[in-house]
Amino acid sequence: MGYMAKFRLWRGDHGTGSLVDYDVEVNDGEVVLDVLHRLQATQANDLAIRWNCKAGKCGSCSAEVNGRPRLMCLTRMNTFEETEVVTVTPLRAFPVIRDLVTDVSFNYEKAREVPAFQPPKGLQPGEYRMQQIDVERSQEFRKCIECFLCQNTCHAVRDHSENKKYFAGPRVLMRVAELDMHPLDTLDRQKLAQEELGLGYCNITKCCTEVCPEHIHITDNALIPLKERVADRKYDPIRWLGSKIRVRSDND
Amino acid sequence: MSDMERYSFDVVVVGAGGAGLRAAIAAREAGKSVAILSKSLFGKAHTVMAEGGIAASMANVNPNDGWKVHFGDTMRGGKFLNHYRMAELHAKEAPDRVWELESWGALFDRTKEGKISQRNFGGHEYPRLAHVGDRTGLEMIRTLQQRIVALQQEDKKLHGDYEARVKVFAECSATDLFTTGEGEDRRVSGVLAYWRPSGNFVLFQAKAVVLATGGIGKSFKVTSNSWEYTGDGHAMAMMAGGACINMEFVQFHPTGMVAPPSVRGLLVTESVRGDGGVLTNSEGRRFMFDYIPEVFKDKYATTEEEADRWYTDPDNNKRPPELLPRDEVARAINSEVKAGRGSPHGGVFLDVSKRLPADVIKAKLPSMWHQFKELADVDITQEAMEVGPTCHYVMGGVEVDPDSQAVVGARGLFAAGEVGGGLHGSNRLGGNSLSDLLVFGKRAGDSAADYVSTASDVSLDEAEVNAAIATALEPFTRTTGENPYEIQAELQQTMNDLVGIIRTQHEIEQALKVIDDLKLRTKEIAVVGGREYNPGWHLSLDLPKQLLVSEAMARSALTRQESRGGHTREDYPQMSPQWRQVILASRIVGDVIEVQQQSLPLVPAELAVVFDAKELSKYMTEEELQLLGKGQA
Numbered sequence: 001m002g003y004m005a006k007f008r009l010w011r012g013d014h015g016t017g018s019l020v021d022y023d024v025e026v027n028d029g030e031v032v033l034d035v036l037h038r039l040q041a042t043q044a045n046d047l048a049i050r051w052n053c054k055a056g057k058c059g060s061c062s063a064e065v066n067g068r069p070r071l072m073c074l075t076r077m078n079t080f081e082e083t084e085v086v087t088v089t090p091l092r093a094f095p096v097i098r099d100l101v102t103d104v105s106f107n108y109e110k111a112r113e114v115p116a117f118q119p120p121k122g123l124q125p126g127e128y129r130m131q132q133i134d135v136e137r138s139q140e141f142r143k144c145i146e147c148f149l150c151q152n153t154c155h156a157v158r159d160h161s162e163n164k165k166y167f168a169g170p171r172v173l174m175r176v177a178e179l180d181m182h183p184l185d186t187l188d189r190q191k192l193a194q195e196e197l198g199l200g201y202c203n204i205t206k207c208c209t210e211v212c213p214e215h216i217h218i219t220d221n222a223l224i225p226l227k228e229r230v231a232d233r234k235y236d237p238i239r240w241l242g243s244k245i246r247v248r249s250d251n252d
Numbered sequence: 253m254s255d256m257e258r259y260s261f262d263v264v265v266v267g268a269g270g271a272g273l274r275a276a277i278a279a280r281e282a283g284k285s286v287a288i289l290s291k292s293l294f295g296k297a298h299t300v301m302a303e304g305g306i307a308a309s310m311a312n313v314n315p316n317d318g319w320k321v322h323f324g325d326t327m328r329g330g331k332f333l334n335h336y337r338m339a340e341l342h343a344k345e346a347p348d349r350v351w352e353l354e355s356w357g358a359l360f361d362r363t364k365e366g367k368i369s370q371r372n373f374g375g376h377e378y379p380r381l382a383h384v385g386d387r388t389g390l391e392m393i394r395t396l397q398q399r400i401v402a403l404q405q406e407d408k409k410l411h412g413d414y415e416a417r418v419k420v421f422a423e424c425s426a427t428d429l430f431t432t433g434e435g436e437d438r439r440v441s442g443v444l445a446y447w448r449p450s451g452n453f454v455l456f457q458a459k460a461v462v463l464a465t466g467g468i469g470k471s472f473k474v475t476s477n478s479w480e481y482t483g484d485g486h487a488m489a490m491m492a493g494g495a496c497i498n499m500e501f502v503q504f505h506p507t508g509m510v511a512p513p514s515v516r517g518l519l520v521t522e523s524v525r526g527d528g529g530v531l532t533n534s535e536g537r538r539f540m541f542d543y544i545p546e547v548f549k550d551k552y553a554t555t556e557e558e559a560d561r562w563y564t565d566p567d568n569n570k571r572p573p574e575l576l577p578r579d580e581v582a583r584a585i586n587s588e589v590k591a592g593r594g595s596p597h598g599g600v601f602l603d604v605s606k607r608l609p610a611d612v613i614k615a616k617l618p619s620m621w622h623q624f625k626e627l628a629d630v631d632i633t634q635e636a637m638e639v640g641p642t643c644h645y646v647m648g649g650v651e652v653d654p655d656s657q658a659v660v661g662a663r664g665l666f667a668a669g670e671v672g673g674g675l676h677g678s679n680r681l682g683g684n685s686l687s688d689l690l691v692f693g694k695r696a697g698d699s700a701a702d703y704v705s706t707a708s709d710v711s712l713d714e715a716e717v718n719a720a721i722a723t724a725l726e727p728f729t730r731t732t733g734e735n736p737y738e739i740q741a742e743l744q745q746t747m748n749d750l751v752g753i754i755r756t757q758h759e760i761e762q763a764l765k766v767i768d769d770l771k772l773r774t775k776e777i778a779v780v781g782g783r784e785y786n787p788g789w790h791l792s793l794d795l796p797k798q799l800l801v802s803e804a805m806a807r808s809a810l811t812r813q814e815s816r817g818g819h820t821r822e823d824y825p826q827m828s829p830q831w832r833q834v835i836l837a838s839r840i841v842g843d844v845i846e847v848q849q850q851s852l853p854l855v856p857a858e859l860a861v862v863f864d865a866k867e868l869s870k871y872m873t874e875e876e877l878q879l880l881g882k883g884q885a
Contacts, residue, residue, distance in 0.1 A: 013784060029512020031627070041737035045788035046781025050293070052478045055518050055623065057390065058296045074626055097449045098785040108294060108422075112414055116402030117357030125351035126310075129366035135359045139384065142359060142391060146295055182357070 002027045003082050007035065009047070010089040013098045019087070026077050032088065033061055033072040036100075048099035056213060059147030063100045064089045069149045069211045091152040093161070107148050110168040113196060114175050118187040134183040141178035141222055143214045144171065150208035150218060156201040167198035170208035170218050177222035180229065190230045199227060256721075257454045261287040261419075262704045263697070264443050264458040266426045266485060269297030270389075270689030271669025271696070272464030273396035274349075276418060278697025279462075280403050284704055286418045287456055288400070289445055291480045294422045295397040298466050298478055299689065302389025303521035303619060304373055305381025306690070307683030308346035312367040314378040314566070319343040321377050324862040326684060327855070329375040329577045330647070330677020331547075331817045332832055332871040333498070336855040337654035338675040342684070342691050349690035350382050356402070358395040360384055372526040375577040375681040378566075386521050386619045392686055423448040427793055428720040429461060429488040430712055431662065438493055440664035441710040444720050448790060451783025453721055459707045460700040463489060463650065463659075463667040464693065468502075470740075471802045472643035473748040476508055476519040482794040483801030485671035489650040490800065490845075494659040495837040497673040497850070499648035499801070500808035501818040503680055504753050506581035508642025511597035515627045517642040520602065520620060522682040524637075525574045527616050528563055529604035531585070532636070533593035539600070540573035543584035547827075547870045548576060579679040579817045582641040586753050589640065599640030605633055641753055647680055647818055648805070649673030651837060657696035664703060664710075668696035678817025727792045733778030736791040739770055743795075743802060751806050756822045760810040767803050774799060803845045804838035811836055811847045829873040857881060 005026045008019050024039050033054055040047045051061040054073045061072040066080075066087050080086055094102035119128075150170040157163050176193045179185050193199045204227075206219040216222075263279040265272045268290030279286045290297065311317040322343035327334050350368065354360065360382050361369040370379040384391040400418055407416040428444040442457040465485030469477025486496050507520040525531070533539045541559075544552050552573045553559035559572035574581070585600050595601055604613055610633035614621050617632070624630040624637060650667040651660045657672060659665040669689045676684065727733075743766075750763035777792045814828040815821050835850045857880050860868065865882040877883040 027513065029628070030514040034514045040787060041735075041741070045735065045737065045779070046786045048785035048787060052292055052296050052298070052480065053301055054478070055301065055515075056626065057387070057619070058292075058300045058478075060293065060296050076627070101449070101785050103449070104293070112401055112404060116398060116405060119355055123355075125348065125355045128351070128354045128368075130359075130362055131366050132362040132369075135362060139359050142384070142394065143387065144394075145300070145390065179357075182359070185357075 005035065005077070005082065006085045007039065008085050008087040009099070011047075011099050012096070014096050017096070030077045031073055032065055032075040032077065032086065035077065036072065036088070048097070048101045050101045057145060059145030059213075062091055062147045062149050062152065064091060069153050071147055071149070071213050074213055091148070093152040093158050094148075104148050106164060107146070107151055107169070107171060110172045110197070111175065113168065114172060114179070115187055115189060115192070117179055117182060117185055119184055120186055123184070128184060130183045137181045137221070138178045140216055141174050143216055144174065145214060146171065147213060149211040149213065153207045153211045154202075155205065155207060163198070163201060167201040170202070170223065173197060173199055173202065173226060174216070174218055174222040177226040180226060190226070190233055193226060194230045199223075199230060202227070257452065258457070259287060259454065260457045261285045262458065263287070263460045263462060263700045264289065264456045265462045265464055265697075266443060266488075267297070267464035267466060267669070267671070268292075268294060268420065269299040269464060269466055269669065270392055270396060270686060271693035272297070272462065273393070273400060274690050274693030275462045275464055275666070275668055275697035275700065277396065277399055277403065278694045279701045280418050282698060282701035284417075284701045287458070288418065288420045289424050289426050289443070290420065290422050291425045291448070292423065294420050295393055297393060298480060299389045299393040299686070301476065301478070301519065302392070302686050303386040303519065304523045304526065305371055305383030305388045305683050306346070306350055306392065306686040307373070307376060307380050307681065308350045308382055308687055309343065309378075309380055310347045310350065310368060310370065310382070311378075312363055313370040317378040317380060320862050322346070322380065323859065325376050326675075326681060327677070329681040329684075330679050331827065332677065333816065333835075333852065334677030335654050335674035336853065336859055338692075340859060341654065341695070342675055342688060345691045346687040349687065349694065353392065353395050353690075356395050356399040358391055360391070371523060372575065373682045374522055374525065374575045374581070376683065381683040383523070385615075386523050386617050388686065421445065421454065424454060425790065425793070426484065426488070427724050429492050429665070430716060431492050432710055432713065438662060439707070439710065440492065440662060442712050444717060446724070449785050451786065451789070455712065455717060457710065457712050459704045459710055460664045460666065462696050462700050463665065463671050464669050464696070465671045467646045467670040468798070468801045468805070469643050469646070471743060471747045471798055471805070472752070473744040474508065474517040474641075475643040476505060476517055477643065482798045484794070484797050485667060486650060486804070487797035487800045489659055489662065489665065489667060489671075490804070490838065490840045492659075492662040492665055494661045494665065495651045495839045496648055496801070496804050497651045497835050497837050498678070498808070499646070499804040499838050500812050500836060501647035501678045502643060502805065503578055503645040503647060503818045504582040504641040505644035506578055506585050506641055507602055507639040509628065510595070510599035510638050510640045512628060518623070518627070519642065519644065520637060520639050521617070522578070524602060524604050524617060524620060527604065528607040529574070529602050530572070530607065531574050531581070532601045532603060533588045534595060535593055539588050539593070540576065540581065540584055543580060543587070544573050544576065545580060547867075548580070552576060577679055577681060582753060583820060585639070585641055595638040597638050599638040601636040602639045603636035605635055610634075645670065645680055645685065647673070647676045647678060648808070655695070656699035657692055658699055658703070664707060666696040666700050668692040678819060724793055727777045727779040727789060728783075730776070730778035733776045734773045736777050736779070736788055736795055739773055739777070739795060740791060740798070742766065743770055743798065747802055747805070751809055754820050754822050755809050757810065760806050763806050764803065764810070767799055767806060771796075771799050800840070800845065807845050807847045808836045808838060827871075829871060829876075832871055833873070833876075854879060
């Protein structure tokens with residue numbers, strides 16, 4: 001049934017820190033977060049962990065387990081050998097607050113730069129009509145639980161924090177795609193995606209898709225179609241001409 | 253504390269779930285400045301856990317639905333202990349609140365005509381729950397979050413600052429609610445909070461405070477609730493002079509996961525049953541047919557054949573008893589397990605695999621499929637789930653004016669959502685929570701804005717603020733002492749064992765003794781480490797509030813000598829028409845909770861027309877029936 005596992009946790013704050021070893025009991029069916037809670041209750045009362053639902057629904061307990069970005073509540077202990085050291089470190093792309101908790105405010109600031117849903121003028125609440133097949137594309141992206149694992153993993157920022165200024169990351173660009181595919185949205189955000197949010201930084205290596213706990217096809221269904229739409233716009237000679245002689249509106 | 257951050261807002265909303273965000277939107281749209289305090293990151297509140305849907309009688313799927321039917325179902329579900337006015341407002345306004353979400357970008361599942369699809373749920377006469385698969389709560393919180401962002405974008409255009417009128421304080425927990433004046437003049441003046449990341453205090457001066465702090469589920473060991481659910485708002489309202497009503501009524505959701513042990517309590521959505529899933533015991537029997545109570549005899553199918561026909565022909569058949577209100581199903585499961593007919597891990601079986609094709613299950617219940625696959629190695633398209641009751645929701649809450657959500661006994665204070673009391677009576681129907689958050693969140697925000705417009709300025713008492721800070725920091729002054737995690741675990745075990753689904757006088761009295769002891773031990777907590785993101789310290793600040801609300805639950809449970817909804821007394825198993833007229837109100841008197849009896853207003857005759865005399869006679873006294881013109885002729 002239970003066994004003693006070896007855990008190695010990053011402990012410290014934004015200034016300094018180090019990996020600390022712990023021996024801790026593990027029981028049948030547990031996930032990494034259960035084990036850290038046991039550590040917290042028995043050996044390290046002040047261990048900083050961010051978590052909420054413990055059910056893979058809120059996206060709070062993101063960290064790196066043996067170097068891989070994961071939700072701790074969905075990382076089952078039976079995926080490790082009993083003798084294996086389980087190393088848990090904070091998300092690498094964001095500044096550490098304490099222990100396993102990072103400052104993810106970057107993601108909220110970038111999200112604020114995407115103009116909100118804009119319905120057709122005059123359409124009253126209750127009058128909205130959309131077909132299931134038409135809402136499904138955006139619904140896939142709205143499954144996002146904002147765990148920011150994709151934001152943490154995308155190599156455009158993971159190894160180049162200087163890019164953060166110019167690149168909003170997969171989560172935020174997927175939000176643009178979501179609104180772009182919303183059957184009733186009236187606003188064009190394609191230029192914004194390219195020029196302000198750094199869509200061009202994405203070179204579709206699909207790292208974001210791989211780590212997504214909701215299994216959203218971020219690259220294939222959101223980012224590539226968005227890139228295609230932007231490219232059509234940019235390189236379509238008639239649209240280009242149209243934009244030069246200003247027959248299209250300014251916000252286009 | 254001169255280095256403390258200080259703010260002044262018109263309205264401070266404590267809590268950033270569905271009710272808090274909807275209140276903040278309303279207050280901001282009314283032109284007020286609003287602070288939103290969130291214990292977690294923005295958009296992580298417990299609302300994300302809601303799965304099934306939002307109840308609103310839009311009549312998109314069955315044209316016979318309407319607000320009166322919804323009102324009737326809500327009262328019935330609550331065993332007529334609901335405040336009728338709240339149930340009325342809720343039923344009337346829910347459709348508008350759902351449609352409004354759509355205008356803010358929510359994408360619900362659709363009907364063939366392109367309208368919002370609605371699904372069946374326990375206790376609801378018609379398909380009524382607007383939903384997005386089984387992740388409706390996520391859709392709702394994200395939509396409200398994005399609406400807040402949209403308002404901030406407007407403010408940025410107008411004032412050059414996103415946070416000119418709405419500021420979200422994420423990971424910022426409220427510790428104290430301040431009031432000024434005495435007696436009738438007592439009114440809210442502000443809130444003390446601390447940043448969880450830094451441990452620094454933040455002081456808010458505000459004329460109006462909206463409590464939207466959710467529930468109390470972390471007082472129980474087996475629960476579907478997250479760490480945040482420590483009854484902060486319930487406790488703060490009582491400390492500010494208000495009362496909590498109906499605290500004996502705790503909803504144990506019938507279907508929580510039971511295995512593996514680490515996920516015990518995790519919610520399995522009622523949609524599984526709404527979409528065709530059935531409950532069976534170890535003998536393979538659909539046992540719910542054995543548990544249809546007298547008051548619901550006319551409304552539920554008595555044979556499996558009829559129950560199965562209902563899914564395709566609801567107009568000519570009665571609904572399956574798996575869709576009885578949650579309190580009935582939870583007690584039935586409890587009885588089956590006690591009778592030795594449970595599943596291997598101490599639950600019963602919930603099976604949808606033999607009822608629907610695999611692809612339909614995955615489309616309708618995607619989160620459940622993932623949840624069981626990833627956490628229990630169970631493929632719900634192939635085999636049955638094991639489920640059992642889990643603490644899910646508290647019907648009890650702060651006593652409010654039903655129209656304005658103003659807390660009775662504390663001016664300038666409002667409460668909405670799970671922390672508010674009255675709407676659900678003794679038992680909440682599934683789907684009525686999300687609609688509650690929206691309807692009464694908006695009402696609380698509107699009322700807070702109105703109040704601010706006419707109320708005179710307030711000031712904070714510095715000495716009181718400094719004393720509150722000193723109390724909060726006290727656990728750091730001890731080098732040895734109690735471990736807050738141990739105290740919480742003892743409380744959870746005690747409430748689970750002694751104030752759980754089935755209660756007796758003796759056990760509740762035992763629980764109260766433990767609570768008294770834990771209260772003393774909480775004063776001896778020693779915290780290790782510093783103030784930066786220290787969960788041990790945070791827990792030590794939550795515990796006194798948790799103990800206070802647990803005491804309110806236990807004392808109310810001890811007082812009510814009948815069984816009704818989310819309160820089952822083994823020693824008083826009957827439902828009593830006399831007790832139906834009584835509401836129990838918990839108030840702080842000195843250092844303890846005192847429970848007082850108040851009378852519940854009678855449903856007015858114009859609303860009572862929804863029910864026939866025969867049904868009302870199961871709940872009401874002859875005298876009440878006479879008053880409503882429904883007496884024996």
